[in-house]
Amino acid sequence: MTEREAMSEAEEFLKVARAARDAATVLAPMPRAPKDAALRAVADALEAATDEIVAANAVDVDRARESGTSEAMIDRLRLDAGRIAKIADAVREVADLPDPVGEVVRGSTLPNGLELRQVRVPLGVIGIIYEGRPNVTVDAAALCLKSGNGVLLRGSSSAYSSNSALVRVMQEALAATGVPSDAVQLVPGQTRESVKHLMRARGLVDVLIPRGGASLINSVVEESTVPVIETGVGNCHVYVDADADIDTALKILVNAKAQRPSVCNAAETLLVHAAIADEFVPRALTALKDAGVTVHGDERVRAYGADVVAATEEDFTSEYLSLDIAAAVVDSLDDAVAHIRRYGSAHTDAIVTRSQQAARRFVATVDSAAVAVNASTRFTDGGEFGFGAEIGISTQKLHARGPMGLPELTSTKWIYTGEGHVRA
């Protein structure tokens, strides 16, 4: 990129960011009805533009094939009429959800007669950086619009043609509604520089939500002056306590690991209390093997099976997202918690136990976004929790923790009304 091109990309970015900000100012005080009408118009427009979107997507698919991308990855990238219809339906589902904006969170009349209330308001402009499939472009835009926010979308450069088409269709649809079409913007450019513009746009962008692998998220956290909500890295643990029911533990372990290994709430490490290891570990190794899972075990786990690969320190910090699991035997519940604190990503950690005391202690001392008792880690999900939709799963403690639905895309404003009240 020449200096001149770099400059023009920076200017382009500022242009779309300011447009999103101005649009967000108009969008913020809007009530629910015009926002829902706009979302339904977007859904209809996406379906009507199926041919245009599929053609744009073919450009990305061809480029991916030329560069030797695996068929599995190409399949994640591909859009067809059926997938576009599903994307549109997801937008209609967002329209059906309650509007978080305007909800009175707290309120009272103060002793001096001032009427005080705390009301949900949009955050402003939300930047989303994602590596996922093109459907994220539409899902994220719909959730941001519904919650009254402008959105700057920065998807994978491998899906740039598809994302451009999707955003263009959404903007055209919005232009015929009360919602300003500039509220949805694709960050221009496909280079790393365009991500940097977003990270330095303090004052124009209110929050950045990176969705993707650990390296993307770490670089955003390190470099961004815009506040960040970290999402999605899940090194989830299943701890099988001394008091576990063996069959329950096996069922939960296999489900948490193998039911859908590519997602962040899948289990990546098994911890087994020493008192139950003789009984449990051999059966666990068989069950995992039957499910196609490779076990990377510490020395104590390796004593139970010849197939177990020797685990390194790295295995215990890994988010495999594959049919692999790290495994260790621990001497106590407290050792299991210490292991989770040391190696975990504070996403979701589960205990399997019949003991009230053990469950209580595990829940109190594991410092993660979600703690599961006698349940698979796979339930940490906005859909499962009944949110209707999810923008990601926060693994940080500020603002939002765990699955983020529409309320997590809002801030609040205090309003107080008097009749000439002054402080004495």
Next chain:
Amino acid sequence: MTEREAMSEAEEFLKVARAARDAATVLAPMPRAPKDAALRAVADALEAATDEIVAANAVDVDRARESGTSEAMIDRLRLDAGRIAKIADAVREVADLPDPVGEVVRGSTLPNGLELRQVRVPLGVIGIIYEGRPNVTVDAAALCLKSGNGVLLRGSSSAYSSNSALVRVMQEALAATGVPSDAVQLVPGQTRESVKHLMRARGLVDVLIPRGGASLINSVVEESTVPVIETGVGNCHVYVDADADIDTALKILVNAKAQRPSVCNAAETLLVHAAIADEFVPRALTALKDAGVTVHGDERVRAYGADVVAATEEDFTSEYLSLDIAAAVVDSLDDAVAHIRRYGSAHTDAIVTRSQQAARRFVATVDSAAVAVNASTRFTDGGEFGFGAEIGISTQKLHARGPMGLPELTSTKWIYTGEGHVRA
């Protein structure tokens, strides 16, 4: 500072930060009773150590006097038996407040029978960077302990001797209780480097709360990799609408500006609708003059009084914290809102009006932490809002906005309990 000293300060910092983190892990699951008992022990110990604290404070006072600090600033720094008793009482008041930790924020039984609840938990370790009086050292520590958090305190270097004594007394008092004494720590060192250690302590510190002037807060926001909650810069506006009651407007204006000009919720800018300017501005200038306030006006305001100083662009962005106010005439409510958006700090902005429609539009379109209708900006305060105590006033949108009480010092954790639940 030599390289060796710098290294040892960095090592010292890591030592206290790790100690605070370990202590916070023990403190987090503690119920209310032992925390309250520890706070009462701290209060008693502070009073019992009055002589020791006053002696340590004298070191700071003497040093300040030698360096030519103003008597007003020295008075802010000074501790005596009366002030120490007040500090101790404030700790007892924190002990009397409800414990936010453990509160069930949401909960339900999911369709599949999983019992789901979202529960307040401590944030972990909170770093506080402050310039204020030594009482902040104790106030902040008490609020953090009550909410189950460890705290790293980095006060003004001008109060280092006082703060060291206060922290020492608190730690000694805690040592005799169930709360680990390492939960309260003073950041070692008095140089800018010690602030940097705090800002780079991601993983050890969960959130940084800078309390002070705009330049401190901006530098923390710019440099910190630890998530930051911005507080306290208040360029607050009073907008006198075309439909305002003149006497109400005068009363609110003078109170907002002059009742306590040194605080963040004091008004710094007056905006007057053109339709009421002839009637209102001359009376406002007289009332402000009587209150000892210097007015920095735009051209239209200057037409009403010879005493009005010409306002520069900088006046409209200034947080004076003194008996000065910027003033401008605007042509509409929307122009007033645009001015507030452009120059304000999104702390507190007030409208004075008899019109429901004007109030409604101002509240909907001013994007600030607090919006006051027919009331002084001075009410934006944790005490006034009934929180009982306040750690600061957030002017950002993420996590907490406006006055922050104990619940704002917590995060949440999702807990779900099943009986072998797995996903299909």
